[in-house]
Structures are given as structure tokens and as C-alpha cells.
Amino acid sequence: MEYLDFELPIKELEEQLDKCVVIGLESDVDVTNTCKQINKKLEETKKSIYKNLTAWQRVQLSRHPSRPYTLDHIRGLCGETFLELHGDRGFKDDKAMIGGLGKIGDQSFMIIGQQKGFNTKTRQYRNFGMANPEGYRKALRLMKMAEKFGIPVVTLIDTPGAYPGLEAEERGQGEAIARNIFEMVLLKVPVITIIVGEGASGGALGIGVGDRVYMLENTWYSVISPESCSSILWKSWDFKEQAAEALKLTSADMKKQKLVDDIIPEPLGGAHYDRETTFKTVEQYILKGYNELKDLSTEDLIAQRMDKYCKMGEFKE
Numbered sequence: 001m002e003y004l005d006f007e008l009p010i011k012e013l014e015e016q017l018d019k020c021v022v023i024g025l026e027s028d029v030d031v032t033n034t035c036k037q038i039n040k041k042l043e044e045t046k047k048s049i050y051k052n053l054t055a056w057q058r059v060q061l062s063r064h065p066s067r068p069y070t071l072d073h074i075r076g077l078c079g080e081t082f083l084e085l086h087g088d089r090g091f092k093d094d095k096a097m098i099g100g101l102g103k104i105g106d107q108s109f110m111i112i113g114q115q116k117g118f119n120t121k122t123r124q125y126r127n128f129g130m131a132n133p134e135g136y137r138k139a140l141r142l143m144k145m146a147e148k149f150g151i152p153v154v155t156l157i158d159t160p161g162a163y164p165g166l167e168a169e170e171r172g173q174g175e176a177i178a179r180n181i182f183e184m185v186l187l188k189v190p191v192i193t194i195i196v197g198e199g200a201s202g203g204a205l206g207i208g209v210g211d212r213v214y215m216l217e218n219t220w221y222s223v224i225s226p227e228s229c230s231s232i233l234w235k236s237w238d239f240k241e242q243a244a245e246a247l248k249l250t251s252a253d254m255k256k257q258k259l260v261d262d263i264i265p266e267p268l269g270g271a272h273y274d275r276e277t278t279f280k281t282v283e284q285y286i287l288k289g290y291n292e293l294k295d296l297s298t299e300d301l302i303a304q305r306m307d308k309y310c311k312m313g314e315f316k317e
Helices: 005-026 032-050 055-062 070-081 120-125 133-148 166-170 173-185 201-205 226-234 237-247 251-256 275-293 298-310
Strands: 097-104 107-114 153-159 191-200 212-216 220-222 262-264
Touching: 005 032, 005 055, 055 191, 055 220, 055 226, 055 237, 070 097, 070 107, 070 153, 070 275, 097 133, 097 275, 107 133, 107 275, 133 153, 133 173, 153 201, 166 173, 173 201, 173 298, 191 201, 191 275, 212 251, 212 275, 220 251, 226 237, 251 262, 262 275
Parallel strands: 107 153, 153 191, 191 212, 191 220, 212 262
Antiparallel strands: 097 107
16 A cells, blocks of 8 residues: 555554554464554544545545556446447547446446556556547547437546647647537436546546536546646645645535535545445446436436536526
């Protein structure tokens, strides 16, 4: 397990507990009570830390190297039923954007999401989860395929943003994202969106227009990352903590502003502490959302979706 800076007290207690257990095994000394005391203090410390996280600490947790990525969620949700589909039929297959058909429970879904790598080689292969225009066009192709066959869509968001390179702009990055937003609003099948990690900028919105939008507890969703916001306002990354607070990007902030529908709880310490429980909870929310939407007529589905997004940003004095 890798630890973030604010998790160091937990690391120290876990190391003490491990040493205590080893002493008990290697000697005749009864260390049961000592181990119980350390374990009790460990649980209290975990609760104290994780129940009082700052916005920046939640950003850090959303990027935790042990956190499950999109493919991990897909394997946990669909098992062996997932069939990945490739290519935008125009330029190439974008490895940062994955999608395909899979079963969650007894229901088939078209599942689309950004995939980050878990080591240096795979991060380069996946372009750090930053999709090019062909990635968004692939996503749209799969959504239209799902619409044709009446299959609901699930999108899993985990990206630091769309790829900002010159070649991406030359191939129409802005147009590709805008086209996806336009088409997703009018999609004739239910769309369920879940932020499983980072939800940054238009890169997230390109697959983020859903009838139900859920956020895992320790994720963030914003027009800009705290570091980029800090560099623009203060010409330095040193103020990223203040930027994170000001941006109101946590799941609780987004729920309060009615920009997402619900928060998916995570195990104490984050999704990586208990992946199986996380996958089971995500599955429950997906099926709950689908059951709320499946009996709506196409007209009502689209009307409710348009109304949902038209209301965003409205405030009464």
C-alpha cells in the first residue's frame, strides 16, 4: 500500500501493529492486549482523518496510484462478459478511451470510459487518460450503436482533461467534444454517468451528459484542476490547496449545487481499501438508476434530460 502525506499517521500505526503481531508469533510473550490497543487507535485515527478531509486531500485520493481505474471497474462489474470495441471509423483507435458491451446483472450495457495506466509503460500507452478527438468520436459511435439496438449507456469518467496537443486541435478536439455533448442530450436510451476518479474540464463533459450522474465519494468534478487554477491566478502551483477549496469540486459540493444526482459511498480510506465493496456499491447505483429510467418513453427521457441541464446555473435571489 502506498500512503499519501496526510496518511502517514496511519502508516506508522499499521507498522506498529505488524511488528506487534510478529513479536507475538516469534516469542512466548502475550501481545494480544497490546495489538487490540494499537488496532483500536488505528481505527480511531482512520475515522478522524477520513471524516475530515479537505478538498485538496480528496483530489489526492482521487489520484491514488492504488485506486481502481475504469478497466478495473468494468472487470468488477461485468466479469467475463465485457467485449471491447475499437476505433472511430475515421482515424484510429484511441487507447485513452475504451468502450464496449457488457452485462451488469442480467442487463446489457454499452460501457464507455477513460482509462489511465498503472505504470510508466501503460500510462504512455493510455496517454494518461487524456483522449484525442478520435477517442470522443469512438465514444459517440458506440453510443449511437447502443441507441440503434436499445441498449442503455454507462460512462465512467476518470481524466485529467482532453489531450491538449497541437495534433489533437488540428483534428478538431473542441468540435468532437461539443458534438458529443449535443448528441448525448438527444440520445434515445438511458445514460448513467459515474465519476470514478478525476473529472476535469471538457474532457470529462465529452462523455458526461447523463440522465443520472453519480460521483464516488473521494472524486472531484470541475472545469479546471486545482494546479491549473493556481497557476493561472497566482502564477504558481503553490496555492493548489486554496484553489481546490474555492473551486467547490468535491462530491459534497457538487451534490449541494445540484450538479450531480447522488454520491456513491466508498469504504473508509477510499475505493482502493476494499475494491470488491466499491464495485458492488457502484453496481447497485447503476441498476438503481437504470430501473428509474427504463420505463420512460423516449420523449419523456429526452425532455427530462434537457430540463435537468437547462436548470443548471439558475439561481433565485
